[in-house]
Amino acid sequence: MHDFNYIGSDLYCEKVPIKKIAEEVGTPVYIYSSNTLRNHYHAFDLAFADIPHIVCFAVKANSNLSILRLFASEGGGVDIVSGGELFRALRAGIDPQKIVFAGIGKTEEEVSFALKSNILMFNVESSLELQKINEVAGSLGLKARVALRVNPDIDPKTHPYIATGLKKSKFGIAISRALGEYQIASTLPNIEVVGVHKHIGSQITEVGPFVAAMEKILELVKGLKESGIEIKYIDAGGGLGIRYGEEKPPHPKELGKALVPMIKDLGCTLIFEPGRVLVGNAGILVTKVLYLKSGEVKNFVIVDAGMNDLIRPSLYDAHHEIIPVEKQDGSYLTADVVGPICESGDFLAKDRKIEKPEPGNLLAVMSAGAYGFTMSSNYNSRRRVAEVMVEGEKYTVIRKRESYEDLIRGEE
Numbered sequence: 001m002h003d004f005n006y007i008g009s010d011l012y013c014e015k016v017p018i019k020k021i022a023e024e025v026g027t028p029v030y031i032y033s034s035n036t037l038r039n040h041y042h043a044f045d046l047a048f049a050d051i052p053h054i055v056c057f058a059v060k061a062n063s064n065l066s067i068l069r070l071f072a073s074e075g076g077g078v079d080i081v082s083g084g085e086l087f088r089a090l091r092a093g094i095d096p097q098k099i100v101f102a103g104i105g106k107t108e109e110e111v112s113f114a115l116k117s118n119i120l121m122f123n124v125e126s127s128l129e130l131q132k133i134n135e136v137a138g139s140l141g142l143k144a145r146v147a148l149r150v151n152p153d154i155d156p157k158t159h160p161y162i163a164t165g166l167k168k169s170k171f172g173i174a175i176s177r178a179l180g181e182y183q184i185a186s187t188l189p190n191i192e193v194v195g196v197h198k199h200i201g202s203q204i205t206e207v208g209p210f211v212a213a214m215e216k217i218l219e220l221v222k223g224l225k226e227s228g229i230e231i232k233y234i235d236a237g238g239g240l241g242i243r244y245g246e247e248k249p250p251h252p253k254e255l256g257k258a259l260v261p262m263i264k265d266l267g268c269t270l271i272f273e274p275g276r277v278l279v280g281n282a283g284i285l286v287t288k289v290l291y292l293k294s295g296e297v298k299n300f301v302i303v304d305a306g307m308n309d310l311i312r313p314s315l316y317d318a319h320h321e322i323i324p325v326e327k328q329d330g331s332y333l334t335a336d337v338v339g340p341i342c343e344s345g346d347f348l349a350k351d352r353k354i355e356k357p358e359p360g361n362l363l364a365v366m367s368a369g370a371y372g373f374t375m376s377s378n379y380n381s382r383r384r385v386a387e388v389m390v391e392g393e394k395y396t397v398i399r400k401r402e403s404y405e406d407l408i409r410g411e412e
Ligand SMILES: *Cc1c(COP(=O)(O)O)cnc(C)c1O
Pocket: 058, 060, 061, 079, 102, 103, 199, 201, 202, 203, 237, 238, 239, 240, 273, 274, 275, 276, 277, 370
C-alpha cells in the first residue's frame, strides 16, 4: 500500500502533484510519503502488539534524518551498522536504549562511540569482535550488552547478494558453535550477554524462512537456559520483502501470526529490524526524459537519473515499475530506460514497455524508498539529488540537492 496515485491523468503523492514538486525542486528527486511511512510502521508494530517488542528500523535502507525522526516520533528504534549511522540516529532523537548495532567490521572507535552513547546492545559477529568489545568496554569502565549474531543456515530464497544466513556467508557465528561462544562471552568481565540475533537476508517473500530460522534460534535459547544463560532479547533481524512487480510478500501481520505464538511464553522482548518493508514503497525517484534514441536493435529513453542515483537495477538486476507522471495518449514503446553515466550497466529498466514519452516528460521510478538514496554516489561527479517529504497538502525538502561546491568539499 502506498500514497502515490493518479488523480485524472496526474500522479500525486498524497495531495501534492508530483509535477509541482519536480518543477519547484528540479529533477531527479526522491519523494517520500509521510503517510505511507507511518502506515507501514504501524502495520509492523501492530503485528507484534501481543508481546513486548521493539521495531528497530534498519537505517541503511534510508538514513535521512527526517525519516529517522518520523519513526522516532512513533516510538521506533533503529538498527545501525556504522558510527555514521549512530551519529544520524542520535541526531534524529532516537532513544539510545532502542539502538542495536550490527556489522562484521566494527572498529574500536565505533565500539567506543556506541558504548559511550549507551546503546541497547551490540550484535556481535565473531569471537575476536567479542574480545575487542570486552577490551574497549573495560578501558572505558563500562559494561557492554551483547547479543551474538548466529547464522542459522537458512536459505531465504532471495538474490545471492542479499542472502546473509547461509553457511558460506560472511555474517554471524555458525549456530553449531554458538553455545560455546556464549559460554566464553558469559565469562568476560565487561560483557553482559542479553540477546540472540539473526538476520538471514533481504527481500524475503515467504513466511517459511522466518519460521525455520526462529525454530533454530529457539532451540539455541533453550540450550542457553540449560547452561545458565538467560536471554532477554530475541532479535529476529529484518528482511521482509515488498512488491516491486509481481511479488506477493506476506503482510507483517502474517509474520506476526506465525512468530508471536512461538515466543510469547518465553518472557523475552522481540526485536525486529525492518528496513525495506517500511520505506521501499513509501518513496519514488522522479526523473526527466532528456532524449529518445533508436539504436539498430533497441530503443533508448535517456533520462536525467543514473545508476549513481539508483543502483539497484544495475547491482541486483532489480525491477522497478516506471510510470508517467502525466499520462499520455496511450501509445507504447519498448525501450531501455538509461541514465547519462558512461557505463553500459547504467540503466533503470531493460526492454520495458512504457507509455511513449516525449523529451521533457517526467517518469516516476516506483518503490525506490529503500536502498535508493542511501546507495547513491557522486560517480561521474554528479551531485546527489534532493529528497522531499510530502505530508498531506504540503511538502518539505528534507535534503537539498548537492551543489558543485559540495562535490569538492575537503579536497586540496
Ligand atoms: C540490512 C539489514 C537489515 C534490514 O534488511 P531489510 O531487508 O531492508 O529489512 C536488518 N538487519 C541487518 C543486520 C541488516 O544488515
